[in-house]
Amino acid sequence: MAASLKSSLNGLSGSSGETVAEGARRATGEAVSPEAARLDPEVVAIARRRKFSESEKRLLLAEAERCKQAGTLGAFLRREGIYSSMISTWRKKVGGADRAALAPKKRGPRPDGSARQIQELERANARLRHKLERAELIIDAQKKLCVALDLPTADDRSGDA
Incomplete structure (x- = not known):
């Protein structure tokens, strides 16, 4: 041996x-x-991901729908080199696209993003102006109260320095 x-x-x-x-x-x-x-022959030089166009996907889906007998869908998938998960994902996407295409469209002009931003800024500006007016009223009332009580005001303090 x-x-x-x-x-x-x-x-x-x-x-x-x-x-x-x-x-x-x-x-x-x-x-x-x-x-x-x-x-x-067993070594693959460079593996490349296959990309299917929309028309190819629709043709493959239609052919998969025609596979009604037992075993024909599996043979179709092996022949085309695709997975059943790809077929189910494509079905969901086509169903979603069809629902979106059949959904009622909103009427009227499309909203403009910059116009919406301008409106929000104008509302914020108006709100801040209102707060400023209230603050000025409060400051005026405090000044009048200081004068009425003979307390020193901020104007008196800045004049002494």
């Missing part, structure tokens, strides 16, 4: 006279040419 193990190891070490790149040997121990190692 040890002799057969050594002979198999010798066969793997490349003693056959030809130089073989490391990693270019098969599991059986036979050498593979560098071109064959490069053209391995």
Whole structure:
């Protein structure tokens, strides 16, 4: 057994006279040419995400709807290379788009975002003006009260300094 193990190891070490790149040997121990190692069909060069247009999605959905017999939908999905979750997601999106398309439209001009902002600013300006008028009335009342009670006012204090 040890002799057969050594002979198999010798066969793997490349003693056959030809130089073989490391990693270019098969599991059986036979050498593979560098071109064959490069053209391995199991290795995908660059995987790219598939993108479906709206028309392709609608065609695939229509074809999926026609698959009524047992097993035909699975065969269709395998043939097209898509998942059942993609079909269900597309159905939801198409249903939502159809509901949105059939929903009643609001009448009248579309609201302008800048006009709404201007209205909000004008309301805030009016509110602040009202608060200022109230504050001025309170200040005037305090001044009159100070004069009536012969208390020093802010004007008197600034004149003394």
